Amino acid sequence: MNGLIKASDVNQAGHLQIAGVDALELAAKYQTPLQVFDVGKIRQAIRAFKRVFEEEGVDYEVSYASKAFSCLAIYQVINEEGGHTDVVSGGELWTAMKAGFPMDKVSFHGNNKSRAELEMAVDQGVGVIILDNFHEIDLLSQILEEKDASSKVMLRVTPGISAHTNEYIQTGQVDSKFGFDMESGQADRALELVLANPRMKMAGIHAHIGSQIFDVRGFVGCADKLCQLASAWKEKYGYETDILNVGGGFGIHYTDQDQPLPAEEFVRAIVKEVKSKCQENNLKLPAIWIEPGRSIVGPAGFSLYTVGSRKDLPGYPSYVALDGGMGDNIRPALYQAEYSAVVADRPQAEDEERVNLVGKYCESGDILIKSCPLPKTEPGDVVALLSTGAYGYSMASNYNRNPRPAVVFAEDGVDQLVIKRESYDDLIANDLKYQK
CATH class of the missing domain: 2.40.37.10 (Lyase, Ornithine Decarboxylase; Chain A, domain 1)
Incomplete structure (x- = not known):
């Protein structure tokens, strides 16, 4: 049974x-075959995440990682629940737009965004574009100049943390196609380019360490690394981050062998670590963003x-x-x-x-x-x-x-x-x- x-x-x-x-x-x-979603479970998952942040008294966003499942209806539900969403392609962005999702509550991910996709993001007033590499910094800079526009951006960094998960869905280690490496100085150089561009508003730092993770220590370690980076950037550049985005990847129950923690326990541990490190390093407490996808729609x-x-x-x-x-x-x-x-x-x-x-x-x-x-x-x-x-x-x-x-x-x-x-x-x- x-x-x-x-x-x-x-x-x-x-x-x-x-x-x-x-x-x-x-x-x-x-x-059949037929895919059925219990919408009440989706709403419950979002509310559980939000409840932890509100109990901890921090500014936050629960940003649904829509690559897990994207269609008009899911964006409607996320919007009804006061959620944020992240998209990783022009197609996902277009779907969210057609669903009436507020564009200022969208972040745009991806390691190889095309010119057309970035132009769409700028034209639609996407809330934040998460820059993944130097090519994107150059491309977005050109687009903003051509359109006489500006945009909030975040930098995705690789914190050097390998999550305990399948190797194909590990994304936080140094040797990854995603993000700016912290150890080699790539992240510092990226920040210098963004701060020097008056059309880019540097909003925060992003990292994602993997998927289907059951151990809270990876997320605590990620939060610690991001706080260390934030402290170093404050000292070196006078830049103090407004947002720390620790990504998603909270594990769920697929079989009887899986023993996941309630996803909100991951969030509580992340918030406590960020609070502690900010106090320790004399940093203002930033908004804390998470990007759950699987843990919202999977179960x-x-x-x-x-x-x-x-x-x-x-x-x-x-x-x-x-x-x-x-x-x-x-x-x-x-x-x-x-x-x-x-x-x-x-x-x-x-x-x-x-x-x-x-x-x-x-x-x-x-x-x-x-x-x-x-x-x-x-x-x-x-x-x-x-x-x-x-x-x-x-x-x-x-x-x-x-x-x-x-x-x-x-x-x-x-x-x-x-x-x-x-x-x-x-x-x-x-x-x-x-x-x-």
Whole structure:
């Protein structure tokens, strides 16, 4: 029996329910594969983060890292909750803009922003552009001059801290494609360039040490490094930072083996460290920003699939095939991400076997969960993967010319389609026939 399933996740019929809506009814109404979000869980996560900052009495922003999942509806919810958001592409920025998200509450990330993307950010009045390298400093400087404009900026630095996580999602170590290195003097040189540019307003320092992190010490170490840098910059340049942005990466519960701290405990530890170091170094207390993405939408997401074929091999786990797979969730194939699953019509049933839950894509590596404990299944059963709200749909593809799934928001017993299922016509909408 899956430990991620609580009594409140099961209705009177004994079925999995998502925000009060029967998962079987959702599967029948919208078809599978289907991505469903419990919007109440998203709101609760944001409010929990905000509550800690308010209890600690510090200025702050909870900036939703929208690369975890981006669409019109999620930006609407974040805005309703008084949140901030960060975007990493022109497409995410465009989506936030079309959702009516206030542009002054947006920060723009990325290690290779194009001229067109930076021009869009300046034209739309994005709140802060987070500069990642010297090329971007030069490019933004040119754009601001051409447009007779100005912009708030932050500098992303690499604090030299390796988070305990998969190597593909470590971003804070020295040898990284992201940010200005602190030890070699790159960060100092970047600050000099920004301070010398009257069109750039230096707002603060940013760092991000990785993702799916369970140990608070990495974040405390990051906060310490940023405070040391802030102190050095005050002494050397007379610059005192207004914002310390420590990024995100707070781990969540994917399987029974995961033992994450409540995300707000990370925040409390970060705030206490910043307060202590600022007092120690005679610094004003800056605003503290965090960038949670996974921890906001991850636990709120459910992926519903229908069971199809089965392959039994003596001495090996059977293969149970679902009607989705790596096209709607590439994380297991990409970096061996682990999930857990339940059968939607009996989520509290005892496990009877271990099977490989596989997808329909023409790749041997299209395995969603290896050796997954489940009760016996039959073709037509609906299986739900849990905590799939982050980096599933946002990394989805049309591999094998399969349409991407629909996305539904559920809240207080009401379900609403927020992204339509792609059709076969959608797949060829941008194709052009070859003319000889």
